[in-house]
Amino acid sequence: MRALYYLLITSLKNTIKELKRKPLALIFYIVIIIGMGFLIFISFRKPIQADQLKGSQDLFTAIITGVLLLISYFSLKNGIEKGSSFFRMADVNLTFSAPISPKSILIYGFIKQLVTTIFTMVFFLFQLPSLRLNFGISGSSITIILISLFCLFVILPLLGIIIYAYASKSRKNRKLSKNILNGILFLTLGIFLYVLVRTQNFLQALIIFLSNDMLNAIPLVGWFRAVMVQSAQGFNSHMYLYISLIVGFSLLLLYIFGRLKTDYYEDVLEATEYKESVYRAKKEGTSIEGLQNDKLKKVHSRYTGTGAKAIFTRHMTEYRKTGYFLINRNTIILAIVGLASKFFYSGGNIRTVLYMTIYMLFFFSFQGKWLQETKKPYIYLFPSSSASKLFYATLADNLKNLVDGSFIFIAAGVVLKADILSILLSIIAYTSYGSIYIYGDVLGRRLFGEVHNKILNGALSILLLIFAIAPGLIISIIVQFKFVQIPYINYYSYLMLIGWNLLVASIILISSRGIFKYVEME
Amino acid sequence: MLNIINLTKQYDKTLAVDNISFEVKSGEIAVLLGPNGAGKSTTIKSIAGLLRYTGSIEISNFPNKSLEAKRLFGYVPEVPALYDMLTVYEHLEFIAHAYNVSNYQQKAEILLKRFELDDKRDKLGKELSKGMQQKVSICCALLPEPEVILFDEPMIGLDPKAIKELKKLLLELKEQGKTVIISTHIIDSIEEIWDKVLIMNNAKIVLVKTREELAQEAQSLEDIFFKVTEG
Structure with a gap:
């Protein structure tokens, strides 16, 4: 574990040192931090009058639900197709083969994931002033929303690995997992279309559909939704119920993960290789189109000229x-x-x-x-x-x-x-x-x-x-x-x-x- | 024939190639040897016209960036650069049209068989292993039958059989009077085939010798390499 601790600390130190060598990147981060601080300061300084609020409670609920559903859908889809990975190829090559227990390496992976999550959260921090000004959300509610998002970002990759471990066992499992996810997607779209036909108004239908309290019943995503939405209305006993459900579910996931397979290296290997290719493509500024395993149609080239x-x-x-x-x-x-x-x-x-x-x-x-x-x-x-x-x-x-x-x-x-x-x-x-x-x-x-x-x-x-x-x-x-x-x-x-x-x-x-x-x- | 005079390449504050001059004749295999970071790949990329530089590079008496020169040389990059969505055969088809290669089907078949790619012809670029990609890259460079061929670390990733085949091919190219320049840091890989060695260190050419000159001095390539690069 000491080696992994060294790796984490040294990486962090070197990232900070690197900023000294790249003043433009440093300026970029400073501008982001000042801009964010300014936005938050301005939005919280000004008291919010109820009559100034532009957004309704239903719209707030719909936005929260929409964001959660999208994040979860793509995370689960990724889990079925490629698995999730907390690791980079250097971790796979150097730590997986080292005499370090897989559990310690997993904790190290989790910590790395948390750091990445913190950076992802910055995007959501930028939305805070808008939430505050349009919906009058209090500071404590915003804190709960951010903590909930943070937890969701940590739990989803774990769920992704478990789904991947199941889906990667056989072609049949993968197909079944895909069909279930697609079934949920089509069911969701079907219900939305039904609401759209009845209301004849896209935006109204979207709000009605996404603000329906029945969605709280969806495991994990629905529970997080309930906690976030409830936080804006004040604490009540339901909120504690949903928090307990989330904690229980997370413990269950950890238990399943621990029991499912002690040898998880193989599961994360492919996902890490894919992730590495995406990073490389991003660094080189190339498209990740070719990395996706979408089937290409068989077509014949039709050259009609030479040269350029x-x-x-x-x-x-x-x-x-x-x-x-x-x-x-x-x-x-x-x-x-x-x-x-x-x-x-x-x-x-x-x-x-x-x-x-x-x-x-x-x-x-x-x-x-x-x-x-x-x-x-x-x-x-x-x-x-x-x-x-x-x-x-x-x-x-x-x-x-x-x-x-x-x-x-x-x-x-x-x-x-x-x-x-x-x-x-x-x-x-x-x-x-x-x-x-x-x-x-x-x-x-x-x-x-x-x-x-x-x-x-x-x-x-x-x-x-x-x-x-x-x-x-x-x-x-x-x-x-x-x-x-x-x-x-x-x-x-x-x-x-x-x-x-x-x-x-x-x-x-x-x-x-x-x-x-x-x-x-x- | 390849003629380089006072080639210099600078990246911001880093001098990657420092005023080098050399010549490689037709029917000669020249090896650009040097430790990592010596400037070998930058030299090859400059000759291929991929980089800006100062100095003069002529391929068969044409400036390297002229269309006449481009028709005459082939380049095998250090890292194979294939198109993800093109099959092995489509790569050759594409190159054949870009270089206006006549009767390319027959030439492509010979190359595919030679590098054991004929059963992989319908595989996409992204589906190939690194070694296979390197083989396709070599086939693409050889299909237009260039007079001057630039190889940047060509053996890396190749299996022993492919390395043997490539060495055989290099000697055949030499017999056909082609000019071959190979950049590498692995001395063993070119020991049997080289005619002229250009050893680079810290962006400069520190030694130029022909095989005969070295034989007269009774020194091995490895001995002379370490002598000039490590003082």
């Missing part, structure tokens, strides 16, 4: 393997979130969907083929001109944005009853944003390629992108609201937005056509 065009054909082959003519999981996610955004803003229309999807597209663009291509040596080696490499390596991403845009805005247009011109302009505007994200990255590489500090390089590239996008967006919004009396002003503002984006993207594309003569592989 082969890059485009390969991209299209890859897209055909993971989706249907460029429409894949990301398209569906963008469409759902885009459409859902309409319900969260009063007066939301197809433009609301556009703004939400271009915001999301910014993050999705990091998974684009262009970025993946630049991480491998081939594109730098091929005997094709730099301009043709740049054109063909970005063509599939541009086409995908066009297809995604068409899918999203035709669906949004039908649901929101938008006119055809607005749908068409939204598709083009969405695609033009996609282009500006792609070529913004190209320009970033050209301008800041020699900056080897990843944080600084990333920050500079994002700033550059903001400068590239902002004028078009500002002009378009000003025109739309300032000249509201002009007929068809809505369409003109769209055209200005598109015109600016296409102008900027074209300038970057033309000025960066020789990029492969100057950039270096990361």
Whole structure:
């Protein structure tokens, strides 16, 4: 145990020392801490008047339930498919083979998990002022909510390992576990759809469904929900009952874990290898698409040309393997979130969907083929001109944005009853944003390629992108609201937005056509 | 033929390659030998045109970043870089189209058989072991039949049979008059095949010798390596 204690302390010390060598990261953390402290200070300093509260108790309950259900669903899904792992590959290689008892190593893993959990909690801390201002939640309630979340984050990985130990025993077990989880998911969605049909209002249906007290009956998640929701209303005997249930269930899990298999190394090995691949992909800025064990369709490559065009054909082959003519999981996610955004803003229309999807597209663009291509040596080696490499390596991403845009805005247009011109302009505007994200990255590489500090390089590239996008967006919004009396002003503002984006993207594309003569592989 | 004059590569404050010059002729196997961190991989990556540098690198008298030069050289990276969603055969198909290789099917079959990959042709890049990925990487570099081939630690991850086959192939390439440059830190792996050794240490080339010169001095490669790298 002394060796593990040494490992924990030394790792912590070295992390702090590392911050001294990376002042930008240190500044980032300091800004986060000051910002969080300021937000919490402001929100708790100001007394909350009951008449100022914007959110209802039901909305509060619905938010808590929604967050808990999502966290639990993905944690259990991960448990069935890959298991959870508290460990890194260095732990597996160095401690699992050392003469240290597996139980001590497990405690060490738990402690590491707790540290990670504390960092995850920071995200939730940022939501505190919002909870306080909108729902009037007291300081003691917030403390209970945070402690509950912390406990849930600790218990779920343990449950994940137990489920994985069962599911990994045979194909039949895995299928059964998957079917049970999918069954629960479809049942949940079915009940929600029933409520939606009855209310005919998405947001109202969501609140009614998620604030139903029957959900307290769900083991673990429901009990945590009950404790968190009850904490906002005051302590009562029910709360103690649910806390007892959680404690009892956690002890039961520990007991099962202890009895289930003393040799858990094999169970965590695969999960740790997967986790390590995800970390590596994250570090290298590559997509984790290839790491997922989703089945790829068997398709034949259709090469119609040689040289740089082969890059485009390969991209299209890859897209055909993971989706249907460029429409894949990301398209569906963008469409759902885009459409859902309409319900969260009063007066939301197809433009609301556009703004939400271009915001999301910014993050999705990091998974684009262009970025993946630049991480491998081939594109730098091929005997094709730099301009043709740049054109063909970005063509599939541009086409995908066009297809995604068409899918999203035709669906949004039908649901929101938008006119055809607005749908068409939204598709083009969405695609033009996609282009500006792609070529913004190209320009970033050209301008800041020699900056080897990843944080600084990333920050500079994002700033550059903001400068590239902002004028078009500002002009378009000003025109739309300032000249509201002009007929068809809505369409003109769209055209200005598109015109600016296409102008900027074209300038970057033309000025960066020789990029492969100057950039270096990361 | 490969000609390097005054090559220097600097990463921020670190001087990775310090003003090196050397030449490798056609039909010659040159070995870039050196301890970890000596600058071997940076040199190979600079020759492959993956990095910015100062100095001059010419491949068969063409600047290394020109299209003419790119048509003439192949590169096997230190870490195999395969596409997760492409099968083994699709990698070769892709390279064949990118380099406009005529009659590639036949050439691909020969390479797949030679490296015992013919039964793995439908396996995805992500499904292969590291050694298998390295074999695919070598096949991709050799498919366009380059005049100059750059190998960065090519033996790592390969099984004994594949190492034997690769050594045989390197000698065949030499007989065909190709220029081969291999970067490695494992002396034993290239003992039988090298013609010229370039020993690097602390970003500089500290020794250049041909096999004949070393034989005349009655010294082994290992002896001379430790002598020049450890003083």
